[in-house]
Amino acid sequence: MVDLWTDAWAEAEASCPNSVLVFDTIELQHPAFLESGAPIPLRFVCDVEPRTFGIEPGATFDAGSSAEFTPIAFSADAPNFSEQQVPQCRVVIDNVARDVMPYLEAAIGYRADLKVLFRQYREDDVSEPVCGPWEFLLRKVTVAGSTVEGTASFDDLTNMKFPRRIYSRREFSSLIA
Known part of the structure; x- marks a missing residue:
């Protein structure tokens, strides 16, 4: 399968002036990430x-407000596209700080999906993301030293309901049963 977004992505990247920085961010969400008993996201x-x-x-956390993102080095490969497979890519987070490791260790003992949200912000307007959020599930996570690596993919697209929107009389009063 051909990567359909390459030309559009290149055009969007080229339209951003060189003088404006673009910031890539990720947000990790897991039910085991708790602070004072309340769930929190890890933002980088x-x-x-x-x-x-x-x-x-x-957004699930801090919707419509500002949040601080911790500096950290991370990278992701371009997703692979092949027939009858969900697109996936390898995500690497380097130099994971000691204060983040307890959250990751807590997630190991809790059976739930680790969500990764990817957003991009432009330096000239940081009020909302210019790209995203794109939600992925991180699986096959390994920790080696201070590096965390995993495989990010969309949720199982083959088992999703389609169409996903449920039309109801309350929302669409002109529907007649």
Whole structure:
């Protein structure tokens, strides 16, 4: 299968002026990530200093407000596209700090999916992401020293309901049974 987004992605990247920085961010969500008994996300920006970015309305955590992202080095391969397989890619997070490791260790003992949200922000407008959020599930996670690596993929697309939207009379009053 051909990667359909290559030309559009290249055009979007080229339209951003060279003088404007683009920040890649990831947010890790897991039920085992708790602080004072309440669930929290782990937010990272691929940069050398902490950054504050606006979170889009409708987000699970801090919707419509600003949140601080911790600087950390991470990378992701371009997703592979092949017939009858869900697109997936390898995600590597380097130099995972000691304060993050307890959360990852807690996630090992808890049977749930580790969600990864990818967002991009432009330096000239950090009120909301310019790209994303794109939600992935991180599986086959390994920790070696201070590096965390895993395989990110969309949820199982073959078993998703389609169409996903449920039309009801409450929302669409003109529907007649």
